[in-house]
Amino acid sequence: MIPNLDWMQHAACAGMDARVFFATGNHARAQVHAAQRVCATCPVAAQCADWAIQTGERWGVWGGMSQHQLRQRRRRFTSRAKTTMTVPKAPVKKREPAQCGTRSGYQKHLREKTEICGPCRQANTDADNRLRRTGTATAAA
Ligand code: SF4
Ligand SMILES: [Zn+2]
Structure with missing residues (x-):
């Protein structure tokens, strides 16, 4: 499926220096807050958050979430997905005897x-x- 990225055109951060959203170094905390203030005004923050979770973004501020919050969200998302998704059962395979070197x-x-x-x-x-x-x-x- 080709992801629909139209929402990105409406991003409050469109055209901004991406470094604002990827905090590093001593001022990381202040920088994260600055990024989150931009996200707070963003009309597509929900899409942005979904996108980051689905694509497994690990770094930077997305949808108003710091990377730490994002990781927590993703953990919940993946554990929920595991319990609610109906995964088709794989056909039962006769197990080969385990080989050395594996x-x-x-x-x-x-x-x-x-x-x-x-x-x-x-x-x-x-x-x-x-x-x-x-x-x-x-x-x-
Ligand atoms: S939520 Fe934040 S990072 Fe995501 S598009 Fe909007 S401003 Fe950019
Ligand atoms: Zn062996």
């Missing part, structure tokens, strides 16, 4: 209390690093 291989070692081999240890470290970087343990396509 994260499930690593987990199998843990389950069976067998010695964790090098490839499994590596796969688990890789997955952890990915998780830290991207928020998902699945390799990017």
Whole structure:
């Protein structure tokens, strides 16, 4: 779906220095408040907030929310989405035995209390690093 971004034309911040909305450094707090004052006059703040939540914006002021508030909102949004969305059930797959050199291989070692081999240890470290970087343990396509 192509997102409808028409609302951006009506943004109170249109044409403003974007740095106002991406606070950094010592004056971050004052800067966030300055940005929020602009948002308070913005006719499309609700669309802006939805947009930021749906696109996973992590930085800056959106829809009058500081990035901290935005993250809190998103946590609520995603946990609600999980409980209310009807996710089609994946067809039941026969589970392949866990292979060494994969994260499930690593987990199998843990389950069976067998010695964790090098490839499994590596796969688990890789997955952890990915998780830290991207928020998902699945390799990017
Ligand atoms: S709510 Fe704030 S950041 Fe969003 S469009 Fe309006 S002024 Fe810009
Ligand atoms: Zn192994």
